[in-house]
Amino acid sequence: ESEQVIQALIRFMENLSPGNAGRGQGFGWNSTSDPCVDKWHGVSCDSKLFVKKIVLDRLNLTGILDASSLCNATLLSVLSLTGNNISGVIPEEISNCLHLNHLYLETNRFSGHLPSSLSKLSKMARLVLSDNSLSGPLPDMSGVTVLLSFLVQNNQFSGGIPELDFSTLQQFNVSNNNLSGPIPDVIGRFNSSSFLGNLELCGKPLSNVCPPPPPASAPAPALAPGKKKSKIKFLLYIGIVVLVLVFAIFLAFLFILRFSKTNKAASEKNDEDAKEEVEVDEVNNKDTGNLSDADDEENEFSIPSKDGETGASSLVVLSSPLAEGMTFKELLRAPAELVGRGSNGSLYKVKLVGGVIVAVKRVKNWEISKEDFSKRMQRIDQVKHPNLLPTLAYYCSDQEMFLVYEFQQNGSLFSLLHGSPNSQRFKWGSRVNLAAKIAGALAFAHRSLHNDGIAHGNLKSTNILLSNDMEPCISEYGLRAVEHPKNQSIISQNNSFKSDVYGFGVILLELLAGNEVQNDGSDLASWVQSVIREEQTVEFFDRDLVLEGASDERMVNLLHVALKCLSPFPDSRPSIDEVATIIRSIQEQEERSRGFQRMIK
Numbered sequence: 001e002s003e004q005v006i007q008a009l010i011r012f013m014e015n016l017s018p019g020n021a022g023r024g025q026g027f028g029w030n031s032t033s034d035p036c037v038d039k040w041h042g043v044s045c046d047s048k049l050f051v052k053k054i055v056l057d058r059l060n061l062t063g064i065l066d067a068s069s070l071c072n073a074t075l076l077s078v079l080s081l082t083g084n085n086i087s088g089v090i091p092e093e094i095s096n097c098l099h100l101n102h103l104y105l106e107t108n109r110f111s112g113h114l115p116s117s118l119s120k121l122s123k124m125a126r127l128v129l130s131d132n133s134l135s136g137p138l139p140d141m142s143g144v145t146v147l148l149s150f151l152v153q154n155n156q157f158s159g160g161i162p163e164l165d166f167s168t169l170q171q172f173n174v175s176n177n178n179l180s181g182p183i184p185d186v187i188g189r190f191n192s193s194s195f196l197g198n199l200e201l202c203g204k205p206l207s208n209v210c211p212p213p214p215p216a217s218a219p220a221p222a223l224a225p226g227k228k229k230s231k232i233k234f235l236l237y238i239g240i241v242v243l244v245l246v247f248a249i250f251l252a253f254l255f256i257l258r259f260s261k262t263n264k265a266a267s268e269k270n271d272e273d274a275k276e277e278v279e280v281d282e283v284n285n286k287d288t289g290n291l292s293d294a295d296d297e298e299n300e301f302s303i304p305s306k307d308g309e310t311g312a313s314s315l316v317v318l319s320s321p322l323a324e325g326m327t328f329k330e331l332l333r334a335p336a337e338l339v340g341r342g343s344n345g346s347l348y349k350v351k352l353v354g355g356v357i358v359a360v361k362r363v364k365n366w367e368i369s370k371e372d373f374s375k376r377m378q379r380i381d382q383v384k385h386p387n388l389l390p391t392l393a394y395y396c397s398d399q400e401m402f403l404v405y406e407f408q409q410n411g412s413l414f415s416l417l418h419g420s421p422n423s424q425r426f427k428w429g430s431r432v433n434l435a436a437k438i439a440g441a442l443a444f445a446h447r448s449l450h451n452d453g454i455a456h457g458n459l460k461s462t463n464i465l466l467s468n469d470m471e472p473c474i475s476e477y478g479l480r481a482v483e484h485p486k487n488q489s490i491i492s493q494n495n496s497f498k499s500d501v502y503g504f505g506v507i508l509l510e511l512l513a514g515n516e517v518q519n520d521g522s523d524l525a526s527w528v529q530s531v532i533r534e535e536q537t538v539e540f541f542d543r544d545l546v547l548e549g550a551s552d553e554r555m556v557n558l559l560h561v562a563l564k565c566l567s568p569f570p571d572s573r574p575s576i577d578e579v580a581t582i583i584r585s586i587q588e589q590e591e592r593s594r595g596f597q598r599m600i601k
C-alpha cells in the first residue's frame with residue numbers, strides 16, 4: 001500500500017482506539033510497516049497487496065468510525081467492527097469506499113441518522129447495523145441490486161419500510177424499532193419475527209390489520225411514489241402476460257403446422273419402403289427437409305447409414321461391458337432420435353433392445369483412413385479416467401463412421417448453465433469442483449496421449465456431460481480438431497493440446513459468467529483483460545454467484561486462469577497440467593474457507 005494509505009489507516013485506528021495508540025501498534029498497525037506485507041491484525045489484502053478486508057471484531061474499541069481516513073483504502077470491500085463500543089454517527093464519507101460490499105457494524109453504540117450516501121454503495125451485499133442506537137429513516141436501497149442481508153433490528157429507526165427487492169434478499173430484519181405503515185408483500189420469504197416490536201407497522205405477516213383505505217367518495221389522494229411504481233409494475237405484468245399469450249398461440253400454430261408436415265413425410269416414407277418399420281420415440285429435431293437429400297440423409301427415427309444394415313465392416317466393441325454383444329444391425333434397427341447436429345456430425349439417442357440407451361455420433365467428412373481411425377480409437381480406449389466418457393464401440397467403413405457412447409440423461413454443462421431459469425442454482429462450490437475435475441481429467445488424457453499427438457480437439461461446454469450422479473465427464477475425446485474461423489492459432493495441428501487449453505479457458509468464462517461465450521476466434525483475452533482492468537468483474541460474474549456471496553477473490557483468481565488459457569499465442573498458454581494445479585489450489589482455498597465458516601457458525 002502507498003504511504004498515504006498507510007498513514008490514513010493509522011489515523012482510522014487511532015480514532016477507533018483513542019488514547020491507546022500503543023494498542024494499535026500492538027496489532028502491528030504502525031507507520032513503519034505495510035498492512036499487507038507485515039500482516040496488520042485484522043487486515044487482508046488481494047494478490048496485488050491492496051487492502052481488501054478489515055475485520056476488527058470484539059476488540060473493545062471505544063472511539064469513532066473515521067470513514068474519510070478509512071476510504072483511502074479504495075479497494076476495501078469488507079469492513080467488520082462487530083461487538084465493540086464504537087459511538088458517534090456512521091459518517092457520510094462511508095460512500096467513498098466505493099467497493100464496499102460487506103458492512104458489519106452491529107452491537108456497538110452508533111447513534112444519529114444514517115447517511116443518505118449509504119444508498120450509493122451499489123455493490124453492497126450484506127448490510128448489518130443491528131443492536132445500535134441509530135434513528136431516523138431507513139436508507140433507500142432500491143438501487144442496490146445485489147443486496148442479500150439487511151439487518152437493522154434493535155435500533156430506533158422510524159418511518160416506513162424502504163423499497164427493497166425482497167425476491168433476492170436472504171436475510172431481512174427490522175424488528176424492535178419505531179417503524180410505521182404497511183409491510184410490503186414478503187409472504188413466504190420472511191415471517192413476523194422480522195417485523196415484531198414496531199407498534200405502528202401493520203399487515204401480514206403481523207397480526208394487526210392495516211386501516212381500510214379512505215372511502216371511495218373522498219378525492220383520490222395523489223399516488224405515493226411507491227404506489228406509482230407498483231401501478232407501473234402491474235401494467236407491465238399485464239403487458240408481459242399478453243405478450244406471452246400471443247407467443248404461446250404462435251408456437252401452438254407452428255407446432256400444428258410442423259406436426260402435420262412430419263406426419264406427411266413419415267407416411268410418404270412408409271409408402272416408399274413398407275418393409276422398414278419405424279418406431280417414433282420422441283421427436284426432437286426440427287429439420288425434416290433433408291430427408292430427400294440422398295447424400296446426407298438425416299432420418300429422425302432411425303440412424304441412416306450409407307452402408308445398409310449388414311454393414312461393409314463390423315462394429316468394433318471396446319472394453320466397456322455395457323456394449324457387450326452390440327451389433328451394427330441392432331444399432332440401425334433400434335428406435336433413434338436425432339438429438340443435434342454439431343460441427344463433427346450428428347448425434348442420435350438410441351434405445352437398444354435390453355433398455356440400454358446409447359448416444360451414437362455419425363461423424364461426417366473426416367479424411368482419415370480406416371486403419372488410422374481404428375488405431376486412434378483403440379489407443380484412446382486405453383486411457384481410463386472417471387471424468388472421461390469412454391467410447392463403447394465404433395464402426396468405420398469407406399463410407400461411414402460411427403462412435404457409440406453411453407447416453408448421459410443429465411445433459412451437458414451447456415444445458416446446465418443455459419437451461420431453464422427454474423433449474424436448480426448451480427452453486428459456486430460446485431462450479432469450482434467441476435472446473436477442477438475437468439482440468440484433472442484433461443491433464444491426465446494429455447499426459448497419456450501426448451506421444452500419440454491426440455488431444456481432445458473440440459473442447460466446449462456441450463462436450464462436458466453430466467452423469468447420473470451429476471459427475472462431469474469429457475465426451476468425444478480425440479475426434480477431429482474443429483476449426484475456428486478467425487483464430488488460426490487454434491487450428492494448427494502442432495498446437496492441438498494448447499487449443500484444448502483455450503477451449504478450457506472458454507469453459508471457465510462460461511462457469512464464471514453463467515452465459516454462453518462466443519468462441520468464434522474473436523479476441524477473448526483482450527476482452528477479459530478489459531473487464532479486469534476496468535473493474536467490471538461484478539457485472540461480468542453470474543448474478544447467481546454474486547447473490548450467493550461467492551468469494552470475490554477466488555472468482556477473480558479463476559478469471560485470471562481463464563485469461564492465461566485464452567492467450568492468442570498458443571506457446572504463452574499454460575499446459576493443462578499447470579492449469580489443473582492452480583484450480584486445485586483455488587478449490588482447496590474454497591474448502592478451507594467453507595470449513596472455517598462452518599466452525600464459526
Ligand SMILES: Nc1ncnc2c1ncn2[C@@H]1O[C@H](COP(=O)(O)OP(=O)(O)OP(=O)(O)O)[C@@H](O)[C@H]1O
Nearest residue numbers: 340341342343344345347359405406407408412462
Ligand atoms: N453421450 C451423450 N449423452 C447425452 N447427450 C449427449 C451425448 N453426447 C452429446 N450429447 C449432446 O447432444 C447434443 C449434440 O451433440 P453433438 O456432439 O452432435 O454436437 P455439439 O457438441 O454441439 O457439436 P460437436 O459436433 O462440435 O461436438 C449436444 O447438446 C450434446 O451435449
